[in-house]
Amino acid sequence: MNVLLVGSGGREHALAWKISQSAALTRLYTAPGNPGTATLGHNLPIDATDLAGLLAAIHQHAIDLVVVGPEAALAAGLVDACQAAGVLAFGPTAAAAQIESSKAFAKTVMQAAGVPTANAFSFDDPQQAAAFVRERGQIWVVKVDGLAGGKGVIVPESLEQTLAAVAQLGSTSAGTRLLLEQKLSGPEVSVIALCDGERLWAFPPAQDHKRLLDGDRGPNTGGMGAFAPSPLVDRALLNEIVTTTMAPVVRELARRGIPFRGALFAGIMLTEAGPSVLEFNARFGDPETQALMPLTEGDLLLALHECAQGKLRPDLLHWREGAAACIVLAAAGYPEAPRTGDMISGIAGVQDGGVVFQAGTALHDGQLHTAGGRVLGVVGAGPTPAGAIELAYTAAAPISFDGMHYRTDIGRTREKTA
Numbered sequence: 356m357n358v359l360l361v362g363s364g365g366r367e368h369a370l371a372w373k374i375s376q377s378a379a380l381t382r383l384y385t386a387p388g389n390p391g392t393a394t395l396g397h398n399l400p401i402d403a404t405d406l407a408g409l410l411a412a413i414h415q416h417a418i419d420l421v422v423v424g425p426e427a428a429l430a431a432g433l434v435d436a437c438q439a440a441g442v443l444a445f446g447p448t449a450a451a452a453q454i455e456s457s458k459a460f461a462k463t464v465m466q467a468a469g470v471p472t473a474n475a476f477s478f479d480d481p482q483q484a485a486a487f488v489r490e491r492g493q494i495w496v497v498k499v500d501g502l503a504g505g506k507g508v509i510v511p512e513s514l515e516q517t518l519a520a521v522a523q524l525g526s527t528s529a530g531t532r533l534l535l536e537q538k539l540s541g542p543e544v545s546v547i548a549l550c551d552g553e554r555l556w557a558f559p560p561a562q563d564h565k566r567l568l569d570g571d572r573g574p575n576t577g578g579m580g581a582f583a584p585s586p587l588v589d590r591a592l593l594n595e596i597v598t599t600t601m602a603p604v605v606r607e608l609a610r611r612g613i614p615f616r617g618a619l620f621a622g623i624m625l626t627e628a629g630p631s632v633l634e635f636n637a638r639f640g641d642p643e644t645q646a647l648m649p650l651t652e653g654d655l656l657l658a659l660h661e662c663a664q665g666k667l668r669p670d671l672l673h674w675r676e677g678a679a680a681c682i683v684l685a686a687a688g689y690p691e692a693p694r695t696g697d698m699i700s701g702i703a704g705v706q707d708g709g710v711v712f713q714a715g716t717a718l719h720d721g722q723l724h725t726a727g728g729r730v731l732g733v734v735g736a737g738p739t740p741a742g743a744i745e746l747a748y749t750a751a752a753p754i755s756f757d758g759m760h761y762r763t764d765i766g767r768t769r770e771k772t773a
């Protein structure tokens with residue numbers, strides 16, 4: 356099978372790593388990929404949202420399956436374009452991907468499906484949102500409706516901060532639609548499942564570490580590390596999350612004639628009243644995927660291929676015993692203004708047992724340099740949680756670049772929002 360993987364982050368390097376282990380693989384192409392994916396296949400210099408360029412490459416390289424990583428490509432209609440061209444693609448159509456690309460749509464679907472989630476009110480005009488906040492006199496989580504690259508949510512601590520958040524997010528772009536959402540509290544967990552439009556197969560529940568600094572302090576980031584399986588979610592709770600939050604949404608999307616095929620990601624808060632959905636994503640998580648791939652046994656490529664055809668085969672994949680931790684090594688200035696161009700050394704010194712997934716990297720004259728905020732994800736997998744964490748930090752130890760920073764407590768804290 357010839358495969359085109361679309362995307363260029365750590366998530367895509369991890370997917371490429373797992374896909375390249377499949378006996379069913381003939382050639383793996385990644386567009387645009389990164390220096391990590393180039394070691395596993397062929398990178399094609401085509402942007403993830405350049406649909407015409409991707410379709411041309413799909414025909415030129417006789418691609419049998421397209422695997423879509425990033426949400427922007429899904430929202431741009433890459434899967435729809437593949438379907439129209441008669442090419443099999445793993446990922447939802449743009450209509451089904453609205454479960455991520457429009458928070459207002461996601462809320463409507465969740466409410467229709469009876470899924471536990473915070474109450475929310477939608478406003479086309481930020482002035483009206485501000486008036487509503489003053490009238491109710493309480494704190495609300497403020498969210499931008501559309502895709503905002505992880506920058507579209509503010510969790511205020513006071514009424515004043517709520518009003519400031521409405522003003523800030525309301526001025527992001529003309530006609531910004533805002534959501535005001537009831538503020539929940541509890542630890543968070545990411546549940547990612549393959550979905551064939553009807554059935555679901557869940558990967559181990561994972562914990563993301565969104566805050567920049569140890570102890571869950573500092574600003575939110577795209578994710579400073581991940582750990583799986585989350586000690587907060589046993590099999591019974593995972594089953595509850597899948598059956599009370601994910602399955603009803605999958606049924607509701609199918610009922611609306613826009614079945615969801617792809618990786619469905621539920622961002623769950625474990626509140627005192629039970630699991631509640633913070634968001635759905637229409638794709639694999641980053642950096643969760645980097646921790647999940649080494650914990651997944653079986654043929655991922657075949658599983659994605661069958662799933663994309665609406666024939667989920669749960670027998671193709673299993674959870675490996677044990678745990679995995681992913682430490683993100685970030686660039687100077689991340690997340691506000693990451694610096695690029697710093698030389699990376701020490702990757703060759705990483706010991707057996709550790710896996711390095713590249714994200715924001717580039718080769719200049721044969722030498723690896725930083726090229727983005729989250730530069731590398733170093734993963735350790737082992738029989739025990741403590742062993743996995745230790746392996747990941749030991750593997751990261753030889754790696755360095757100017758301004759490199761990372762959290763030292765991945766897998767050891769429980770992310771909480773007060």
Ligand code: AMP
Pocket residue numbers: 473496498508510536537538539540543565622633634772
């Ligand atoms: P989202 O992109 O919707 O997942 O939001 C990003 C982060 O904001 C989440 O991971 C939570 O930490 C926080 N958050 C989102 N919604 C809520 C909520 N209703 N109550 C409390 N925190 C929230």
Ligand code: GLY
Pocket residue numbers: 563577578636639640641642643
């Ligand atoms: N790690 C969260 C996400 O991929 O959105």
